[in-house]
Amino acid sequence: MAREKILIIDFGSQYNQLIARSVRELNVFCEIVPPDISIRSIDRLETRGIILSGGPASVYQKGAPSCNPALFSLGIPILGICYGMQLMAKTLGGQVEHSPSREYGRAILTVTNHRLLFKDIPKNSTSWMSHGDKVKRMPKNFARIGMSRNTSIAAFANFDKRLYGVQFHPEVAHTEYGKQVLKNFIKDICGARADWSMKSFVKETIAQIRKTSGREKVILGLSGGVDSSVAAVLINRAIGHRLACVFVDNGLLRKDEAKLVREVFQKHLKMNLRVVDASNEFLGALKGVVDPEKKRKIIGKTFIRVFDREAKRIGGVKFLAQGTLYPDLIESRSTFGGPSATIKTHHNVGGLPKKMNLKLIEPLKYLFKDEVRKVGKELRMPQEILGRHPFPGPGLAVRILGDVTKQRCDILREVDDRFISTLKKEGLYDKIWQAFAVLLPIKSVGVMGDERTYESVVAIRAVTSVDGMTADWAKIPYDVLGKISNRIINEVKGVNRVAYDISSKPPSTIEWE
Ligand code: XMP
Numbered sequence: 001m002a003r004e005k006i007l008i009i010d011f012g013s014q015y016n017q018l019i020a021r022s023v024r025e026l027n028v029f030c031e032i033v034p035p036d037i038s039i040r041s042i043d044r045l046e047t048r049g050i051i052l053s054g055g056p057a058s059v060y061q062k063g064a065p066s067c068n069p070a071l072f073s074l075g076i077p078i079l080g081i082c083y084g085m086q087l088m089a090k091t092l093g094g095q096v097e098h099s100p101s102r103e104y105g106r107a108i109l110t111v112t113n114h115r116l117l118f119k120d121i122p123k124n125s126t127s128w129m130s131h132g133d134k135v136k137r138m139p140k141n142f143a144r145i146g147m148s149r150n151t152s153i154a155a156f157a158n159f160d161k162r163l164y165g166v167q168f169h170p171e172v173a174h175t176e177y178g179k180q181v182l183k184n185f186i187k188d189i190c191g192a193r194a195d196w197s198m199k200s201f202v203k204e205t206i207a208q209i210r211k212t213s214g215r216e217k218v219i220l221g222l223s224g225g226v227d228s229s230v231a232a233v234l235i236n237r238a239i240g241h242r243l244a245c246v247f248v249d250n251g252l253l254r255k256d257e258a259k260l261v262r263e264v265f266q267k268h269l270k271m272n273l274r275v276v277d278a279s280n281e282f283l284g285a286l287k288g289v290v291d292p293e294k295k296r297k298i299i300g301k302t303f304i305r306v307f308d309r310e311a312k313r314i315g316g317v318k319f320l321a322q323g324t325l326y327p328d329l330i331e332s333r334s335t336f337g338g339p340s341a342t343i344k345t346h347h348n349v350g351g352l353p354k355k356m357n358l359k360l361i362e363p364l365k366y367l368f369k370d371e372v373r374k375v376g377k378e379l380r381m382p383q384e385i386l387g388r389h390p391f392p393g394p395g396l397a398v399r400i401l402g403d404v405t406k407q408r409c410d411i412l413r414e415v416d417d418r419f420i421s422t423l424k425k426e427g428l429y430d431k432i433w434q435a436f437a438v439l440l441p442i443k444s445v446g447v448m449g450d451e452r453t454y455e456s457v458v459a460i461r462a463v464t465s466v467d468g469m470t471a472d473w474a475k476i477p478y479d480v481l482g483k484i485s486n487r488i489i490n491e492v493k494g495v496n497r498v499a500y501d502i503s504s505k506p507p508s509t510i511e512w513e
Helices: 016-025 069-073 083-091 178-189 198-213 226-242 257-268 279-286 292-314 326-332 352-356 369-378 406-425 478-491
Strands: 005-009 029-033 047-052 078-081 095-111 124-137 143-147 155-158 163-166 217-221 243-249 273-277 317-321 359-361 434-448 451-465 471-473 495-500
Touching: 005 016, 016 029, 016 178, 016 326, 047 083, 047 178, 069 083, 078 083, 083 095, 083 124, 083 155, 083 163, 163 178, 198 226, 198 317, 198 359, 198 369, 217 226, 217 292, 226 243, 226 257, 226 317, 226 369, 243 257, 243 292, 257 273, 273 292, 279 292, 279 406, 292 352, 406 434, 406 451, 406 478, 434 495, 451 478, 478 495
Parallel strands: 005 029, 005 047, 047 078, 078 163, 217 243, 217 317, 243 273, 317 359, 451 495
Antiparallel strands: 095 124, 095 143, 143 155, 155 163, 434 451, 451 471
């Protein structure tokens, strides 16, 4: 049976990932695709429906994104949201006007026709609007199905052709009946079976990995983080020891990291794991380097060198597996108006496939982070791995301000360990999105017993967040902060002061470098 899906055509709205999330919550798989997707590549058996997203442009504006008009005669149901609705109107012969009063925020949607799209939705309800333009004249054979105070045509439909448009955003939580609108579209109008689940994902993906890899060897850089760990276990289920996992100890890891990874993947899951101790190579290359971006570049390059060497040792490897997630994929090809500025060059192994001439296997590339955790649960992976906070590729190097030496790494490892273990003991670890310690390049005066000390200062950082794009500092209770500080200063030699970072992102970033 073909895997049914909904296509979301991306016109650059900041809410696109929310649309995707909402569709998947209805147990239907969906993909976000660029506006220039070719009609031929749309599988009519698989594609149950199409959603045209919102976007920041104006349909008559020069260079505004548009779509192939043939899309509207495929016979596939389409829902246009905001810009998507205006584009549908314009393409099919209606008229869009620039509205003098921009409608932004909550508005009352008045349903004028409750058939199909607005089934089970009260006459008046709150909806979320964010638009300057609006539909002035509908295309032929369209009927108005909703209005608001500012917009006489807030929703329209061509029931025969199954084409719908809404001016509001059903995907945002502020739209009271938004989920119901999407459900009506996907289940009733598109007739989706809605049988997509993590269980079916695991089954399909295992079959796919077997098919793609044939009898060849696959290599994967295992970091111990959630994404690469779940990818590794999934691929291991598919092809067993034909998958070689390489764990590179770069000397910049958390305390006992290599031990934990060995324990879980080698001992417990009996996977084919190679642990490479390359700490001297990394620390040697980082000697004397204090610039954060330089540190990242050096670590990236060194990683590629070490990994490549290990792949050659294994020999005959044809595929490289990576734990790439959907947001990485969407962001890297963002089409219109998406965030593009590189604030920090994030270290990933993007340079690897080119250099090593390997084909890619990315089994998680259509999943969001919480879906990856669900896959991990489905695969019965330990919570110790699945519930971990994110850890950056360059590791402690970007948490040690100034020179990165083994001695400073050792100090930070101990500090981090006291911090994290106290959070766990106090039941706070799972409530916090990310927590870590930072070693500062300054010393402060202290007093221990009768002795004057002159030792390092550390900062501790804990944030709450949804996706790491924005974050707030976590309100850890004072008594817990007190315990953390006491443990660090009493138990870690070389530290005599602890500061708590109370900045949010933006304007600060989560990491200090
Ligand atoms: P920032 O500091 O940019 O961090 O607010 C957002 C999230 O990204 C992680 N981070 C990185 N991850 N390589 C990574 O793999 C990097 O160079 C890097 N820099 C930041 C950070 O830990 C946080 O979760």
